[in-house]
Amino acid sequence: MVGAGQxxxxxxxxxxxxxxxxxxxxxxxxxxxxxxxxxxxxxEGDGTSRHVLKEGGIEExxxxxxxxxxxxxxxxxxxxTRRLAPNAKTIARVSNEEYLExxxxxxxxxxxxxxxxxxxxxxxxxxxxIPAARQTDVFADGQVQMVEFEVPRDAKPGAVIGRRLRESxxxxxxxxxxxxxxxxxxxxxxxxxxxPGDRVVVIGSPKAINLWSAIxxxxxxxxxxxxxxxxxxxxxxxxxxxxSQGCRVRIVEADSRxxxxxxxxxxxxxxxxxxxxxxxFLDREQIGRAEVxxxxxxxxxxxxxxxxxxxxxxxxxTIAIVHDAASIEVFEKxxxxxxxxxxxxxxxxxxxxxxxxxxxxxxxxxxxxxxILDVTVREDNELIGKPLSELPVTGTVIGAIIRNDRAFFPHxxxxxxxxxxxxxFTESEHAVKLEREL
Amino acid sequence: MTDTRRFKRVVRRRALGVSVRASLHALGxxxxxxxxxxxxxxxxxxxxxxxxxxxxxxxxxGLAVGFLLERTNRGKGxxxxxxxxxxxxxxxxxxxxxxxxxxxxxxxxxxxxADAFMESMAGLTTTNISVIAEPGRLPRSLLFWRQxxxxxxxxxxxxxxxxxxxxxxVGGREPTIAExxxxxxxxxxxxxxxxxxxxxxxxxxxxIVAAVTFIGLDLFDIDDRLNxxxxxxxxxxxxxxxxxxxxxxxxxxxxxxxxxxxxVFMALAGANIVLLFRALVRGEARPLLRDSExxxxxxxxxxxxxGIAAALVAGDVAxxxxxxxxxxFQAVSFLTTTGFTTGNISTWPLAATAIxxxxxxxxxxxxxxxxxxxILRVQIIGKLLHREITQTVHPEAxxxxxxxxxxxxxRAVRGIISxxxxxxxxxxxxxxxxxxxxxxxxxxxxxxxxxxxxxAALSNGGPGLGFAGPTGSFAPFSDVSKLALSALxxxxxxxxxxxxxxxxxxxxxP
Numbered sequence: 001m002v003g004a005g006q007x008x009x010x011x012x013x014x015x016x017x018x019x020x021x022x023x024x025x026x027x028x029x030x031x032x033x034x035x036x037x038x039x040x041x042x043x044e045g046d047g048t049s050r051h052v053l054k055e056g057g058i059e060e061x062x063x064x065x066x067x068x069x070x071x072x073x074x075x076x077x078x079x080x081t082r083r084l085a086p087n088a089k090t091i092a093r094v095s096n097e098e099y100l101e102x103x104x105x106x107x108x109x110x111x112x113x114x115x116x117x118x119x120x121x122x123x124x125x126x127x128x129x130i131p132a133a134r135q136t137d138v139f140a141d142g143q144v145q146m147v148e149f150e151v152p153r154d155a156k157p158g159a160v161i162g163r164r165l166r167e168s169x170x171x172x173x174x175x176x177x178x179x180x181x182x183x184x185x186x187x188x189x190x191x192x193x194x195x196p197g198d199r200v201v202v203i204g205s206p207k208a209i210n211l212w213s214a215i216x217x218x219x220x221x222x223x224x225x226x227x228x229x230x231x232x233x234x235x236x237x238x239x240x241x242x243x244s245q246g247c248r249v250r251i252v253e254a255d256s257r258x259x260x261x262x263x264x265x266x267x268x269x270x271x272x273x274x275x276x277x278x279x280x281f282l283d284r285e286q287i288g289r290a291e292v293x294x295x296x297x298x299x300x301x302x303x304x305x306x307x308x309x310x311x312x313x314x315x316x317x318t319i320a321i322v323h324d325a326a327s328i329e330v331f332e333k334x335x336x337x338x339x340x341x342x343x344x345x346x347x348x349x350x351x352x353x354x355x356x357x358x359x360x361x362x363x364x365x366x367x368x369x370x371x372i373l374d375v376t377v378r379e380d381n382e383l384i385g386k387p388l389s390e391l392p393v394t395g396t397v398i399g400a401i402i403r404n405d406r407a408f409f410p411h412x413x414x415x416x417x418x419x420x421x422x423x424x425f426t427e428s429e430h431a432v433k434l435e436r437e438l
Numbered sequence: 439m440t441d442t443r444r445f446k447r448v449v450r451r452r453a454l455g456v457s458v459r460a461s462l463h464a465l466g467x468x469x470x471x472x473x474x475x476x477x478x479x480x481x482x483x484x485x486x487x488x489x490x491x492x493x494x495x496x497x498x499x500g501l502a503v504g505f506l507l508e509r510t511n512r513g514k515g516x517x518x519x520x521x522x523x524x525x526x527x528x529x530x531x532x533x534x535x536x537x538x539x540x541x542x543x544x545x546x547x548x549x550x551x552a553d554a555f556m557e558s559m560a561g562l563t564t565t566n567i568s569v570i571a572e573p574g575r576l577p578r579s580l581l582f583w584r585q586x587x588x589x590x591x592x593x594x595x596x597x598x599x600x601x602x603x604x605x606x607x608v609g610g611r612e613p614t615i616a617e618x619x620x621x622x623x624x625x626x627x628x629x630x631x632x633x634x635x636x637x638x639x640x641x642x643x644x645x646i647v648a649a650v651t652f653i654g655l656d657l658f659d660i661d662d663r664l665n666x667x668x669x670x671x672x673x674x675x676x677x678x679x680x681x682x683x684x685x686x687x688x689x690x691x692x693x694x695x696x697x698x699x700x701x702v703f704m705a706l707a708g709a710n711i712v713l714l715f716r717a718l719v720r721g722e723a724r725p726l727l728r729d730s731e732x733x734x735x736x737x738x739x740x741x742x743x744x745g746i747a748a749a750l751v752a753g754d755v756a757x758x759x760x761x762x763x764x765x766x767f768q769a770v771s772f773l774t775t776t777g778f779t780t781g782n783i784s785t786w787p788l789a790a791t792a793i794x795x796x797x798x799x800x801x802x803x804x805x806x807x808x809x810x811x812x813i814l815r816v817q818i819i820g821k822l823l824h825r826e827i828t829q830t831v832h833p834e835a836x837x838x839x840x841x842x843x844x845x846x847x848x849r850a851v852r853g854i855i856s857x858x859x860x861x862x863x864x865x866x867x868x869x870x871x872x873x874x875x876x877x878x879x880x881x882x883x884x885x886x887x888x889x890x891x892x893x894a895a896l897s898n899g900g901p902g903l904g905f906a907g908p909t910g911s912f913a914p915f916s917d918v919s920k921l922a923l924s925a926l927x928x929x930x931x932x933x934x935x936x937x938x939x940x941x942x943x944x945x946x947x948p
Contacts, residue, residue, distance in 0.1 A: 263836040264845055274834040281834060 002047030002077050003068035004030040006325055007093060007116075010347035011065060012038060015354055019063060022056045047077040050084070058084045063354055067093040067347070075099065078110045091350055095233055100141070104405045112353045117237040118142075119349055120296075120321055120342035125241045127319060127338055128226065128292055139374050139423050142241055143407035144400040145209045146177070146372050146423070148201045148365055149216045155196040160215050166190030171211050173409050174204025177397040177425035178370065185369075185427075187395050201365060203372075203399025203423060204409055210246045224248060227290045227315070229276040229306055230297035231255075231262045234321055234342060238294055243268050250290070252276050276306035279313070288314030296321040307336045371431045372399070375438045376421045383438075384416050396426040396434060455948035457515025461524040464517055466507030468529040472536060473500030475590055476583075479540065483579030492547070493583065496539030520945065522602055523936045530594070530928055534559040537587050544580045552917040559924040561587030563931035564595065564807065566681030566688075566777030566900030567891075567923060571911040573684055578667065581684055585671035588680025589645065592807050593634075595678075595931065596641055596711065599805055601633040603933060637711050640719060641677065641807075648703045649673035652696070661693040672696075676703045679807045681777030681900055688779040688901070688908045694763070697780055701767055708774030708802030709735065730842050731803050731814045735773075738800060738813065742769030745793045753787030773797040775808040775899035784907030788886070791903060795890055798899040799865075809898030809930050811861055815854045818846060822855070860934050861896070864926065868892035871922045872915075879916050895926035 001008055004025035012021055021040040024047045025031050031042040045052035047066055064081040066074035071094040078090040091112045094100060103113040122138045137146045155161050159169035165176060165188055176188040180199040186192055194200055202212050224247035228235050231253030239249045249269045253259040259273040274281045282288065293315045295303040300322050307318045320331050320339045331339035365372065377384065388398060389412030401410050402421040426434050480493040537558035541548040548554045553569045560567040561584055573581055652669030655661045671684040685691045689700065706714065713726040726732055747765035750756045756764050764780060771778045772794040783791055801810025821839045828837060839846040869885065869892045876883035891902035906912045929937055939945050
């Protein structure tokens with residue numbers, strides 16, 4: 001592993017039971033600390049240097065993680081490793097979302113790339129969610145969304161509600177994974193209907209989910225009024241994800257040039273050139289009317305002050321993107337609703353991939369009665385090539401398939417292919433069996 | 439010679455920031471080309487057995503002066519951005535002077551120099567302002583020159599708007615295209631050649647298609663008032679948004695079929711020629727169809743047509759299909775600053791003519807052949823006003839102006855505001871001059887026709903109202919008014935700033 005900062009340490013802590021680590025870092029003190037706390041082997045030097053990597057025994061490695069704060073260093077280290085140890089799985093941490101895009105387009109020969117900014121943004125969007133939704137989750141870098149809707153008891157029958165599923169006007173880019181009526185689960189066959197008072201689990205593209213939310217919530221349009229304080233990379237990533245979900249987003253950035261740059265990047269957002277510490281400004285722009293305020297500034301202390309001020313002005317829900325691992329507790333103790341640490345989220349994501357590259361993300365529903373898995377299908381699976389309609393009906397629903405890093409939402413005639421990643425909805429008791437079968 | 443004197447001499451020689459001699463050299467070349475263009479009407483004169491001398495004499499003078507200027511100033515100074523301003527203005531003036539020669543020399547031409555100069559200036563600025571009420575009485579060759587000068591002016595406009603003005607950053611041109619740093623270094627002549635090769639050829643092609651269509655109308659007896667000469671003449675003044683007609687009373691003589699053909703080519707000439715090139719030559723229609731300015735162009739035309747039709751119906755001038763036809767044709771004719779008319783708009787209700795003046799003050803698309811302010815500028819000013827209002831409510835908001843989703847540079851926005859201010863300032867000044875001059879000459883000129891006449895000149899549209907309307911001419915105006923109108927035509931055609939620059943001290947200083 002290259003990088004012994006916060007992310008590195010968290011990963012080390014989680015994985016040292018399964019792997020034998022050698023840590024490379026330029027900072028002597030950090031390494032000394034690691035040796036003291038975990039007793040791992042260390043090499044002092046630059047991870048982008050071939051000699052340093054060789055010194056760390058790269059040739060024998062099965063897993064290579066580069067998680068310094070420098071994107072380019074991480075990528076170069078991974079690319080070097082690809083040559084030095086062709087069999088090792090490589091993981092790079094990046095901040096710049098553009099590298100992520102490049103990786104998704106297969107320009108970078110790295111096994112897994114995580115962007116802290118995007119992870120933070122997805123985490124925020126998971127929390128903020130969608131109107132009428134009880135729970136939401138995002139998969140495949142935001143391409144797939146899972147939402148559990150609660151259909152209001154007084155909902156009027158329409159194009160979807162009260163109709164047979166096969167006849168209803170459901171967006172092609174979404175699938176009903178399950179209907180839950182009076183605590184009982186109903187397998188969503190074409191003949192079933194969604195009725196008022198039901199809970200529905202839907203998997204689909206963000207756009208389709210927005211349509212669903214409009215249908216289920218009735219005429220009640222989503223308000224989704226979010227203010228993002230701080231227009232750094234994280235702030236912009238959050239704004240972008242929320243905008244794509246149809247939220248109204250305002251970004252507050254004090255630096256004039258940066259503010260103009262953001263206004264250029266995100267034409268749909270309203271950019272305000274101001275600081276979040278100014279009560280007059282908060283008053284004038286009626287920030288207190290916003291439903292959620294997200295704080296993604298550079299300093300934790302400033303975030304804390306601005307978040308508290310926003311609370312005072314009446315923002316009901318505040319999310320802080322903090323930098324120091326220790327801050328989380330402080331923030332949540334002092335009335336900020338959620339504190340997220342992008343580094344921790346990133347390390348969790350890396351750990352998940354390192355742990356089992358096939359299963360990337362698991363999400364629980366209905367007090368753990370159901371699970372949603374994100375699994376890569378085994379190369380030699382006998383289900384490959386069969387149309388989905390011929391698979392045995394077990395109540396397990398394949399909600400989405402990610403093929404070549406693009407998500408689509410399969411229908412009965414679609415078939416699984418080698419290398420597919422699937423987003424599956426299943427009952428928790430079958431989860432382990434399912435994972436084995438896939 | 440003492441050192442002090444030598445110092446003073448050297449310093450005085452460098453006192454000008456503009457190389458006048460390099461400009462004169464370039465002017466000489468332009469003059470040669472314009473003179474050669476006079477060979478065309480001379481040829482027509484030969485065909486109709488008229489005297490070619492009215493064309494050959496200016497041709498010889500122009501060639502001689504041009505050659506002299508080029509010869510004596512060869513290799514003197516560098517032709518840079520600053521010199522281009524001077525060349526543009528001098529070239530248009532010289533061409534207008536040269537072009538006025540045939541009017542004065544031809545039999546049954548014009549007697550007075552101011553008349554000839556204004557007629558020539560109107561032609562070369564593609565304006566439908568004329569002192570000739572009965573063009574049919576002119577010799578054929580002179581009539582051809584009158585039509586052809588508009589086409590030449592149109593070609594000049596293409597070079598001006600596509601090759602020269604963007605380089606001079608005049609009046610917020612090209613605000614949506616990011617500045618290309620390489621352009622500065624690239625040689626001027628190359629830019630001009632590329633523009634002529636692409637858009638000049640498209641212009642020529644459109645003219646040929648228009649001429650063939652008109653000839654077709656003649657051959658198939660769809661319009662019996664149209665002959666081959668008229669067909670050619672109409673094509674030349676339609677595609678250039680000039681608006682001169684070979685017949686008296688503009689297009690009133692011709693049939694409805696001819697009107698619609700004119701309508702189509704006017705509309706094309708008022709569209710962005712760069713996007714038109716991509717659509718017609720490269721087969722990419724999408725950029726043209728998705729262009730917000732083009733859409734607004736259609737919206738303005740339709741709104742104008744509806745407004746005019748309503749005014750005509752209310753004023754009992756026309757009804758039903760006729761009012762729609764008149765409304766649409768006249769709206770597009772004024773919006774593209776062509777200035778053809780199918781009836782006498784002087785007798786129309788005030789509301790209808792007011793709409794026409796309003797449309798002429800907007801103009802066609804940017805990079806088109808039409809004059810006036812252009813829709814893009816109006817669009818950006820509209821967005822600017824909207825932004826100011828939003829900014830009042832949200833003082834901290836960072837608001838950008840976008841056209842076709844692309845950012846508009848703030849400097850371009852400033853340029854556009856100043857352009858619009860000068861434009862309307864000149865309009866007011868023009869009306870004032872016409873009125874003062876009328877008072878001096880003791881004849882009564884209503885403010886509304888004066889506004890219409892000034893708009894006609896400044897927007898390079900036309901015609902005027904009242905005695906200067908479609909059936910009349912600008913002849914009754916005094917020399918002072920005629921020169922003022924000529925100046926307005928030139929200012930409007932060159933987008934004001936290049937001329938205004940010449941009157942600033944900083945332009946002449948190093």
